[in-house]
Amino acid sequence: MSWNRRHVLSLADFSPAEYDTVLQTASSFREVLTRRTKKVPTLQGQVVANLFFEPSTRTRSSFELAAKRLSADTLNFAASTSSLTKGETILDTAKTYLAMGTDMMVIRHKEAGVPQAIADEMDRLNVKVGVLNAGDGQHEHPSQALLDLFTICSLINVEKPRSALLTGKKVAIVGDILHSRVARSNIWSLTASGAEVHLAAPPTLLPKAFAAFVKDSNPEISRQLFIHWTLEPALIDADFVMTLRLQKERMTSHLLPSLREYHQQFGITRDRLKLCKPGVRVLHPGPVNRGVEISSDLMDDPVLSLISQQVTSGVAVRMALLYLMGGGKVG
Numbered sequence: 001m002s003w004n005r006r007h008v009l010s011l012a013d014f015s016p017a018e019y020d021t022v023l024q025t026a027s028s029f030r031e032v033l034t035r036r037t038k039k040v041p042t043l044q045g046q047v048v049a050n051l052f053f054e055p056s057t058r059t060r061s062s063f064e065l066a067a068k069r070l071s072a073d074t075l076n077f078a079a080s081t082s083s084l085t086k087g088e089t090i091l092d093t094a095k096t097y098l099a100m101g102t103d104m105m106v107i108r109h110k111e112a113g114v115p116q117a118i119a120d121e122m123d124r125l126n127v128k129v130g131v132l133n134a135g136d137g138q139h140e141h142p143s144q145a146l147l148d149l150f151t152i153c154s155l156i157n158v159e160k161p162r163s164a165l166l167t168g169k170k171v172a173i174v175g176d177i178l179h180s181r182v183a184r185s186n187i188w189s190l191t192a193s194g195a196e197v198h199l200a201a202p203p204t205l206l207p208k209a210f211a212a213f214v215k216d217s218n219p220e221i222s223r224q225l226f227i228h229w230t231l232e233p234a235l236i237d238a239d240f241v242m243t244l245r246l247q248k249e250r251m252t253s254h255l256l257p258s259l260r261e262y263h264q265q266f267g268i269t270r271d272r273l274k275l276c277k278p279g280v281r282v283l284h285p286g287p288v289n290r291g292v293e294i295s296s297d298l299m300d301d302p303v304l305s306l307i308s309q310q311v312t313s314g315v316a317v318r319m320a321l322l323y324l325m326g327g328g329k330v331g
């Protein structure tokens with residue numbers, strides 16, 4: 001077990017020991033969430049600010065609930081009703097929250113690198129404020145990949161979820177990979193855990209340059225990362241299928257002929273899952289375009305779909321991250 005991070009900005013340099021620390025800590029918080037009083041005093045008196053400069057339902061609410069379950073005071077900020085509309089800069093917004101005594105900032109922004117810039121500023125000011133990246137542009141979404149890892153590992157061993165359980169497992173990630181920070185963070189966590197990761201998308205949503213870039217930035221994962229421009233090879237014998245939302249708001253134009261055609265070629269359906277291993281499970285980070293990336297009935301299937309479990313896992317995993325960043329004891 002190991003942890004010495006003040007900030008969680010990316011999973012690119014996470015070690016297996018750090019993944020296990022998050023998984024085990026989340027596991028003990030999952031137990032707290034089954035009690036009658038689902039709350040612990042761990043972060044009493046501390047302030048967690050949720051600075052979401054981009055829309056979000058589940059991630060923002062999940063962080064808010066996680067902070068509240070740890071007894072922290074929470075501040076919520078929504079860009080559209082903030083002083084940003086009066087021309088305040090993002091760094092000045094962060095410093096305003098700092099001046100109120102914020103201990104941790106959870107940040108989402110449509111531009112990659114904003115959480116890092118705020119973390120750098122906090123370090124420069126030497127104020128010991130932790131910054132957590134809740135999704136920055138097309139870069140990373142570490143807490144989502146960690147909750148995905150926790151969901152998958154818990155399915156394999158609910159008592160002792162740990163990253164080595166994924167050794168040799170095949171995980172297909174299907175969909176709008178080009179625009180997906182979720183896919184990027186998952187590539188790091190899944191390959192570090194020993195899984196084989198198969199990416200599948202049309203070439204416009206999975207350019208050759210993307211694969212080359214990922215492999216160049218970490219040559220060690222080359223043997224575990226596979227690229228497919230058709231769906232079948234990714235699905236054959238897969239243990240888990242991770243579908244991604246088609247990010248229409250980020251698709252400038254002409255990347256797809258039509259949503260119907262996309263569903264025909266890359267949509268995940270019960271029938272297509274027959275190519276996978278028996279016992280396969282499907283994940284989706286949400287929000288879902290029903291009937292586009294995944295068929296509506298499959299999404300609602302209580303056995304095959306892990307989508308609700310992912311949301312539930314999210315609270316325990318985010319409690320673990322806030323606890324660890326706040327200096328909580330490990331192990």
Ligand code: NCD
Pocket residue numbers: 058059135141144181182244245247285286287
């Ligand atoms: C994702 C996000 O916003 O990055 N959703 C989430 O956080 N659960 C994925 C998406 O928007 O498609």
